Amino acid sequence: MDVIPSYGEDDGTASTSGPALERVCLILCTRDRPAYLAEALATIRKVLPAAIEVIVVDSGSTSDETAQVVADAGVRYVRSDIPGLSIARNAGLAATEREFAIYTDDDCHVQPGFAERLVAPFAADGVGATTGRLLDIADDRPAPEAAPNRVLSRTNEGLDAGHGALMAFRVSLLRSLGGFDPLLGAGRRFGGAEDLDAFCRILASGSTLVQVPSAIVRHVFTRSDADYVTLNRAYGLGIGAMARKWVRSTGAPGRSLTALAVRRAAVRYVRRWRSARTRAGQAAYLRGFADGFREAARIPLDGLRFQDVQPPAAVAAASATTPTGRPLS
Known part of the structure; x- marks a missing residue:
C-alpha cells in the first residue's frame, strides 16, 4: 500500500x-x-x-x-x-x-x-x-x-x-x-x-x-436497535452474495476475498460481544452472509456481475413533468 x-x-x-x-x-x-x-x-x-x-x-x-x-x-x-x-x-x-x-x-x-x-x-x-x-x-x-x-x-x-x-x-x-x-x-x-x-x-x-x-x-448513523439489526443483515446478504459471485467467476482470488470477509466478520463479532446491540447486529450480519453466499450459487453471471433476470416491478411516475414543467429525464 x-x-x-x-x-x-x-x-x-x-x-x-x-x-x-x-x-x-x-x-x-x-x-x-x-x-x-x-x-x-x-x-x-x-x-x-x-x-x-x-x-x-x-x-x-x-x-x-x-x-x-x-x-x-x-x-x-x-x-x-x-x-x-x-x-x-x-x-x-x-x-x-x-x-x-x-x-x-x-x-x-x-x-x-x-x-x-x-x-x-x-x-x-x-x-x-x-x-x-x-x-x-x-x-x-x-x-x-x-x-x-x-x-x-x-x-x-x-x-x-x-x-x-x-x-x-x-x-x-x-x-x-x-x-x-x-x-x-x-x-x-x-x-x-x-x-x-x-x-x-x-x-x-x-x-x-x-x-x-x-x-x-x-x-446519519443513528438507528433504532431493530433498524441496526436489519441493516447489518442486509450488509451480510450483500457481502455473502458478492463473495459467492467472486468465487464462481475467479476461483482462487474469490476464495481469498471470501476468507478475508469471513475472518473480518468473525473478529468484529468477538470484539463487539460485550454490547448486546452490536452483538445482535454482528450475529445478523453473519447469518446474512451465510444466506447470501448460499442463495447466490445459481444466479446467472455476466463476468463479475449478476444477471438481473427478475428486476423489481416498475413504479409509475406520479406525473409526466417536474413541478416546474421540465420533462423528466
Whole structure:
C-alpha cells in the first residue's frame, strides 16, 4: 500500500491540481425521502463549486415530492421507474457526459472542499476510483486531522476501501466494467456491498483506488436497535452474495476475498460481544452472509456481475413533468 500526499489539509483549502471541475458531476440517488434530500441538496449548494453538474436520480419514488425538491434546488432530475440503489447509480452514470462522477447519499452532508479533494487524484491516469471519509453527522466536533492519502492496488483491499456515501469514479472505466451490480445494494434482496464490489472490480481491472481522508461527508448513523439489526443483515446478504459471485467467476482470488470477509466478520463479532446491540447486529450480519453466499450459487453471471433476470416491478411516475414543467429525464 503506497502513501501519497493529501490535498488541502495544511491550510484548509482544496487542491486545484486535479481535473477541471467542468469534467466532474455529482450523482445523488434517493427514494421517497424528500426531507432528507432537501437537506442534502442545501448542503451541496453551499459547498459545491458551480462548475460541477448535479444529478439527482429518483429511484422509483411513489409521489412527486422528490421531483418537487429537485426542481426547487434547480438541479438535474433523472428518474428510474425500476427501484434499487445500484440501478439508480447506473442510471446516473448513463446520464452524465462528464468524465468523473462523485456519488453521495441523501442522508449525508458533504463538507467544504470535499469535491476538489476527491477528484484531485484523477490527475494520475492509473487512478480509477477515490473514496472519502465518513463521520457521524451527530458529532459536531471539528474533524480530526486527516491522514495522508493512500493508494490501494490489490483486489482484496477493496473490502476496506471506503463507503458508498462518498466515492468517485472515472466514468469510462466504471462503464466498461458494467457499472454497479444491479442485484447488490439497497432495494434488492442482497441489500449491501454494491460499493465494495465496485471497488474490488476497479482494482481487479488493474487500476488503483485512492483513499482521500480530507474529503469528508457527515452521515446519519443513528438507528433504532431493530433498524441496526436489519441493516447489518442486509450488509451480510450483500457481502455473502458478492463473495459467492467472486468465487464462481475467479476461483482462487474469490476464495481469498471470501476468507478475508469471513475472518473480518468473525473478529468484529468477538470484539463487539460485550454490547448486546452490536452483538445482535454482528450475529445478523453473519447469518446474512451465510444466506447470501448460499442463495447466490445459481444466479446467472455476466463476468463479475449478476444477471438481473427478475428486476423489481416498475413504479409509475406520479406525473409526466417536474413541478416546474421540465420533462423528466
